[in-house]
Amino acid sequence: MPALLEVSDLCAGYGAADVLDRIAFTVEEGGVTAVLGANGAGKTTLLRAVCGLIRRRGKVRFGTEAIETRATEDIVRLGLAHAPDGRGTFLQLTTEENLRVGALTRRDRAGVAEDMAKVYRYFPRLKERRQQQAGTLSGGEQQMLAIARALMLRPRLLVLDEPSFGLAPLVVQDIFSIMRTVNREDRVSILLVEQNAKLALDLADRAYLLETGRVIRGGPVAEIRDDETVRRSYLGY
Amino acid sequence: MATDTFAAVGSLRWIGIAILVVALALLPFAISDYHTFQFTQAISYAIVLLGLNILTGYNGQISLGHGAFYAVGAYTAAILMDRFGVPYWATLPIAGLVCFGFGFLFGLPALRLQGHYLALATFALAVATPQLLKYKKIEGWTGGVQGIVIIKPDAPFGLPLSQDRWLYLFTLAVALVMFLLAWNILRGRVGRALIALRDQPIAAEAMGVHGAFFKSTAFGVSALYTGVGGALGAIAVQFVAPDSFTTFLSISFVVGIVVGGLASISGAIWGALFIQFVPNVADQISKAAPWAIYGAVLLLCMYSMPLGVAGLLRSTVRRLRVRRPRSVT
Amino acid sequence: MDAFLHQLFSGVATGGIYASVALALVMIYQATHHINFAQGEMAMFSTYLAWTLIAAGAPYWIAFVLTVGISFVLGVVIERVLIRPMAHAPVLSVVIVFIGLLVILNSLAGWIFSYTIKSFPSPFDGVIPGNAFMSPHELGIIGVTLVVLALLYGFFRFTSLGLAMRAAALNPVSSRLAGIRVGRMLGLGWGLAAAVGAVAGMMVAPVIYLDPNMMAGVLLYAFAGALLGGIDNPIGAVIGGFVVGVVENLVGTYLIGTELKLTVALVLIIGVLVFRPAGLMGKVVVIRV
CATH class of the missing domain: 3.40.50.300 (P-loop containing nucleotide triphosphate hydrolases)
Structure with a gap:
């Protein structure tokens, strides 16, 4: 292959x-x-x-x-989804908005919702903080968010x-x-x-x-x- | 640009400057009184532009409000002559000092403002100036909306000169002194400190340049020059009124230093000629034409060299340096 | 008391105008970190477009919508042609470009439409029964401002495009890594700012009349409002705009008289910049040395 x-x-x-x-x-x-x-x-x-x-x-x-x-x-x-160094988080947006940004180029609403549920399953901490401003997350949570945001691109x-x-x-x-x-x-x-x-x-x-x-x-x-x-x-x- | 300031001025250059000065001194005898008056105004603008360049070009502080200092200089001269009978020549140092004071004070809060914010604060100053000058409580001094009419001085010692020619020569002499002073200041330690503060503020502070002091003094000196220019301008025009000192006056000063070249002493002269004579010519097309030209020139200057003259030089040097190794590989 | 209330409401109405222009300034500041000195002249020019359409016989609201649309396009074009090439230029160059734009729009308006003052119609007339404090136009201004603000809020808060624009403004690199076309978003931001400015121009023109310099004072108050609320905070800027409108009216009426109104703005601007550079609601950005 x-x-x-x-x-x-x-x-x-x-x-x-x-x-x-x-x-x-x-x-x-x-x-x-x-x-x-x-x-x-x-x-x-x-x-x-x-x-x-x-x-x-x-x-x-x-x-x-x-x-x-x-x-x-x-x-x-x-x-190709890149979670950059320094994590590239949108600090002023909420956790969930960060995830939505990751999927902005996608048109399949159902698929996006599915992936949102999936990354929340992977990272339950993010789900708890979904309405929180990303800037208030800990370093580990921001790293999770960066990966999750990249995954939202599928x-x-x-x-x-x-x-x-x-x-x-x-x-x-x-x-x-x-x-x-x-x-x-x-x-x-x-x-x-x-x-x-x-x-x-x-x-x-x-x-x-x-x-x-x-x-x-x-x-x-x-x-x-x-x-x-x-x-x-x-x-x- | 840097060579203009710092390189040793060769004797050839001095001769050139001497010839230029003599030519300038003889100029009024070749042209009409009205044109002489226009050149007088251009020279007072040149002093202003030099002042603005000390601040913006050399020190990197953006002022969109120098029309306000010009107004203070003009009004100081007019009030002193009209209300107190001070002779015109004696108003210049006072106008300069008053403006230095205003400039220094404005420079103090401005210290905390960088880039856009200083531009914004000075822009606000420019917009508010005409209204301040019309203020009723100071009408007894300023003449309110009417302004002040002053009398054009005669040539002293019974010299056989028309008022316009005399005033031109007087203004030229003052300008020479102001330029020499600026040249002395800017090519030396102070000039280097100003430039260092513009380009590398943190490093400059670390090397012992007292930033706050230099920056507000630069503001004061810049205002002083502008005030002297304003006083000379008022004496030449024989009239001051609030609506001569709008935002657009401040903007035309910015146009002047951009056209002449930022951080360049001689640039002040070219800039002054530009803002004095281009409107004169363009006015014949339409009242709006001078400003259309100003706007276009501002944009052209910025796009032909988006990083300024200095940036243009730097990128040219870089391009030359890079090309050589590439041609090898 | 009635006079006081009248001044208060009238302040809220003009405050709405300031709030709109302040919001336009903030939208551009957030996206590019530049203060758009030409925002006022852009609005002025749009208002002349509306005047032209109305003079040509278009019904007011048709002219209104067309003007907003054309202004949007002009804003996009200005960003693409004038501002984008300056993306990496030093502050001084960018400020000069804005000043150049200001001067060009001002002189174009003078050239095309002449410098004589024109009156501009208000779509709101008639008498509102039982209301002694507000003219119909003032009430109309407040209504239109609130509708515009609500639309913008909804757009930025709930739509994907709005989210993309916010993301592009907040973190261009991460946005590109999410596939967002950042340049396009900046252009849209300029378009929206121009459109909002156009609405403000059309709302204020019946009060202050139409001439090429009409927006200078408005722009100054909008600056004051934007700074007061925090130049990077849209909601703060809107509140700041309303506050400035009310303060301007009350101070002008009861303390210093109308003839020093612009000085109030000057003092506000310098005061905020010196004592609370981040505004009353803005974030403090620490620059590390």
Whole structure:
């Protein structure tokens, strides 16, 4: 089966300078790809480049479409949902309005209502706070909201930027187990970047190592897990 | 623009300036009294624009209300001459000081206002000015709606000059002094501090530039220049009345500094010529034409260089730098 | 007492106008963080359009609806042509563009329609029995304002498009990531602001008459109202507009006389900016250094 997202020769950056240097990776249909890397390796930049939020060149194919020249709005409409770093919450809107924003491009009212019920099932905390301003939510709740908002698109690919960042371990476990459900039961493919390699590798089937803007290792998780460098630098044993 | 201010002015340049000054001094003898009067007004506008540029161009504080300070300068001169019999030349320093006071005071609250908000506050000042000048309780001084008529001064020492020519030369001399002073201030430490506060306010403060003091002083000095210009303008026109000092006067000053170039000393002259003579010509088409032109010019200037002159320079430099490595790859 | 009530109600009526213009200002401020200095002139120009339509024989309400529609389109066009290229420009450039727009609209109106003052009809006439405090037009202004405000509230609160516009204004990047076409939403915002301004212009014109400079004072009070309620708070701005209208009328009548009314606005504006920059109902935004 062909990959859902296939990236090759991707260079991107801010201003005149490139941060990413000829990146290549894939996300399989129904798979989970993790991109690991230290702070400043270019993980967030990578996701922004895929979504068209920054200047980029190279090849990015999503499904059957070449998206390297598409605008973010159009890429999103193809079914690629990105929960950005800093979570991108609309702080002044209520929780429920945030979720509605996630589904604004959809026309199937029944499906949206169904998905709303589903994300509330995944994240009961959000349901309790549905009429609350999102700015009053805790960090963990905002992360849940970011994922839930992305799911409201009913995406083919869910793109997550460090979902564990700044959260308590229990909350992180909770979120990762829901992501597993989303992947297995809802058949949503996932691309996530993480600093927490252990968590990411448990969830992923493919992994890539990013260092100063380059992919230095990549492949099926089984191989990556056995890699000396990965073990020492990221897993700590 | 920066070179205009900071680069050493070569001797060639001094010669050029000297020739320009002599030419300007001889100008009234080549043209009619009426045209001389128009140039007198242009010179007083140039002083105003220089003042506004100190604030907006150099210090980055937006004022849409300098017409108010112009009015204060004009009225100070007119009241002093009309009610107190002060000679015209003595009204200038007083007008300047009064405006400095007003400007400094206005600058104090303005310190807390940045960007849009300062623009908004000064815009409000501009809109409210004519009504304030008409206020009944100060009518005894200001002459209310009627305004004040003042008498055009004769040339002193029995010089064989018409009133208009004399006033032109007097105004030119004052302008020279004001420009030299500004040039001295702006190319030195103070100028650098003002620019630093405009571009990197936090860093400037950290380096020991006392932001609050500089910014309100800049406001005061800017108002001082504007007030002197206003006083000279009033003496030239021989008349002050509330409806000469509308929002549109303030806006025309903004037009002047935009056309002349922000943060440029010589720009004040080009800007002044523009706001003095373009309306004169355009008026013949329609009463609305000067303003249509002003508006179009404002937009044109901004779209041809959306980041301002400085931004245009920066982006050109960047483009040149980037092109080279790209052609290699 | 009757005189007092009369002034109070009349203040509420003009306050409605200020509230509408203040709301238009806030809509543009929220979306772009710019203060639209040309809002007043846009409304003035729209009012001239209405006058032209009425003079050409259109019934008032037809002219009203057409004017609102045309103003909406003009607002969208202005955003697309003039404002969008300035998206990343420094504040000074943007302010100058707004001033340029103000000057152009003002001179165009003077050029096309002349600077002579014109009267503008009110659709509300006749006598309301048992009402000594309000003229029919004042009552009409309040009614129209409330309808406009209710429509806008409903639109932003309950429709998907309204939600998309709010989202685009609050967080453009996240909105793009939700597939919202942010540029289009900003254009719509400008269109709505222009349309609301047009209504305000048509409502105030019978009172202050039609001339190219008619909106200067209104705009100033709208600024004061918007600032009072918080320039990023639509509901606050509306309340602020009404408050300013009432204060203007009462202070003008009982304290300082009508001849310093604009100064009241000036003092309000500077006072709020200096002492409560976020307004009475706005959020305090802390800028970290």
